Amino acid sequence: MSKLLEGKSALITGGGSGIGRATALAFAREGAWVAVADLSLENAKQTLVRLEAAGGQGVALQVDVADDASVAAMVAATIDAFGGLDCAFNNAGINPATAGAGGGQKIADVSLESWNRMLAVNLTGVWLCLRHEVQAMRARGGGAIVNTASIAGLLGLAGASSYPVSKHGVVGLTKVAAADHASDHIRVNAICPGYIETPMTEETRQRHGNRIIDRVPMSRFGEPEEIAEAVVFLCSDRASFVTGSCWTADGGYSAV
Numbered sequence: 619m620s621k622l623l624e625g626k627s628a629l630i631t632g633g634g635s636g637i638g639r640a641t642a643l644a645f646a647r648e649g650a651w652v653a654v655a656d657l658s659l660e661n662a663k664q665t666l667v668r669l670e671a672a673g674g675q676g677v678a679l680q681v682d683v684a685d686d687a688s689v690a691a692m693v694a695a696t697i698d699a700f701g702g703l704d705c706a707f708n709n710a711g712i713n714p715a716t717a718g719a720g721g722g723q724k725i726a727d728v729s730l731e732s733w734n735r736m737l738a739v740n741l742t743g744v745w746l747c748l749r750h751e752v753q754a755m756r757a758r759g760g761g762a763i764v765n766t767a768s769i770a771g772l773l774g775l776a777g778a779s780s781y782p783v784s785k786h787g788v789v790g791l792t793k794v795a796a797a798d799h800a801s802d803h804i805r806v807n808a809i810c811p812g813y814i815e816t817p818m819t820e821e822t823r824q825r826h827g828n829r830i831i832d833r834v835p836m837s838r839f840g841e842p843e844e845i846a847e848a849v850v851f852l853c854s855d856r857a858s859f860v861t862g863s864c865w866t867a868d869g870g871y872s873a874v
């Protein structure tokens with residue numbers, strides 16, 4: 619059976635952990651060359667070791683998606699390594715705790731510092747990546763981009779501070795970019811995961827795991843690999859008429 623991303627070059631941010639790592643491995647399995655970028659170069663390298671052990675090819679890069687020069691260097695390094703860019707997964711993100719907001723914080727109680735950090739990484743970071751990726755893909759004659767939003771991009775999750783605001787922004791950015799760049803032959807979609815078993819949700823799972831599972835029709839957390847499969851499809855030519863969409867993969871959480 620032919621591989622879905624054979625011969626394509628791909629870039630993944632947040633590739634050193636969780637959903638990004640699982641997607642890097644899935645992209646390589648489907649025949650892509652993969653640039654694995656993360657704030658932690660050490661974690662990106664660990665993903666690359668696994669990817670190469672499975673027979674894939676790629677490079678590991680350090681990036682801070684909130685920094686324009688760093689993002690420009692990441693995209694340039696990917697083009698240097700592979701000769702161009704066909705697919706991008708803008709997935710790096712932080713949760714309220716990493717942004718400096720306490721657990722269960724209400725929106726009016728969020729500090730300006732935490733608000734700015736959340737939006738800088740989760741929203742501006744996606745836009746900066748998209749901006750540089752579009753330039754690279756225009757030169758190639760087209761491409762496919764997937765942004766990681768969340769069910770928090772569709773629902774106003776109580777007590778999640780500015781995280782849902784940032785993810786609603788990613789949903790809006792995805793729609794605008796899809797409309798603006800369809801004429802460049804670039805498709806732009808978002809993936810909206812529900813609760814997934816990754817390092818990001820470790821504390822939430824320990825503190826509220828059973829309560830969350832009770833609200834999920836499929837009665838479990840998702841696996842990062844289950845998100846990766848949807849991203850592979852959205853980046854592949856099989857999704858040739860899919861753009862501007864927000865694909866929910868949440869075990870039914872947002873359906874009830």
Ligand SMILES: NC(=O)c1ccc[n+]([C@@H]2O[C@H](COP(=O)([O-])OP(=O)(O)OC[C@H]3O[C@@H](n4cnc5c(N)ncnc54)[C@H](O)[C@@H]3O)[C@@H](O)[C@H]2O)c1
Nearest residue numbers: 632635636637657682683709710711768811813814816818
């Ligand atoms: N796990 C979930 O339940 C869930 C649900 C919905 C959406 N998401 C989203 O999925 C994405 C991946 O999350 P995950 O669960 O795999 O989390 P994770 O913490 O395992 O991975 C996130 C990765 O992003 C990297 N990162 C953070 N800030 C960065 C920056 N400024 N520049 C570059 N890299 C940076 C981290 O180093 C880490 O490797 C995030 O955007 C998250 O908001 C996760």
